Amino acid sequence: MKNHQYIEKLLKNYKKIKNLRDIKRHDLDFFTEQQKSMKAYPCTKDEYIEELSLKHSEPTISSNVIYDKTYNIMLNIDLAFENEEENILITNDKIITRRIKEMKRELEIFDYIIQKVDIGLQTLSEINRKILIDKMMHQLSYDDIAYKYNRSYDGVQKIGSKAIRELTKLIYINLIRDFVDKYL
Numbered sequence: 408m409k410n411h412q413y414i415e416k417l418l419k420n421y422k423k424i425k426n427l428r429d430i431k432r433h434d435l436d437f438f439t440e441q442q443k444s445m446k447a448y449p450c451t452k453d454e455y456i457e458e459l460s461l462k463h464s465e466p467t468i469s470s471n472v473i474y475d476k477t478y479n480i481m482l483n484i485d486l487a488f489e490n491e492e493e494n495i496l497i498t499n500d501k502i503i504t505r506r507i508k509e510m511k512r513e514l515e516i517f518d519y520i521i522q523k524v525d526i527g528l529q530t531l532s533e534i535n536r537k538i539l540i541d542k543m544m545h546q547l548s549y550d551d552i553a554y555k556y557n558r559s560y561d562g563v564q565k566i567g568s569k570a571i572r573e574l575t576k577l578i579y580i581n582l583i584r585d586f587v588d589k590y591l
Contacts, residue, residue, distance in 0.1 A: 411572065411575050413583045413584050414571055414574050414578065414583065415543060416587050416591055417520070417524065417586070417591070418524070418540075418543035418544055418574075419543050419544070420591050421521075421543075421544050422544070424517065424520065424521060425521060427517065427590065428514065428517035428518065428521065431510060431514050432514060435507065435510040435511065435514065438503055438506055438507050438510065439507060441503060442503045442507065520586055523577075523578045523583075524574075524578070527573075527577040528540070528574070530577060531570055531573060534556070534566065535566055535569065535570040535573070536570070537556070538552055538556070538563055538566050539567060539570040539574070541555065542567050549563050549564050549567065552567075
């Protein structure tokens, strides 16, 4: 893709990006709270196994053959607790801590991209910004935009192309490429 195509895709998905950022913030809050609760209320081996296992009203083992995947997991966890001197929750805490760091980095990228787009849009002239927003974010056709602003189709198309070129110059394109390829 060419640089301006990345910017166009970014603008077309601007609302989606903001929603993804909000979801990631929510997930980060969840993981942070989970980590805090793990530290505040460490659980025993049996509580941990019970939390991971499905609640069955009937036994899932018959004739000494294990049919239930959950029971296999429970046995493995039981062995891990027996073989390890430290609580298995320490490992989970490390995993959650690493995931929280990853999520914070992703949020920084989302915030950076949104900030760059907002700043870039503010630097455009008012008519360029309106046409670009109508075309990319509101998905209007150039015919509709020309009618809306009482301009010719060719004039509106030239303004839209010029606005994309200006915005492309303002935004650090390598980060945008990576972001668009990963999230959109």
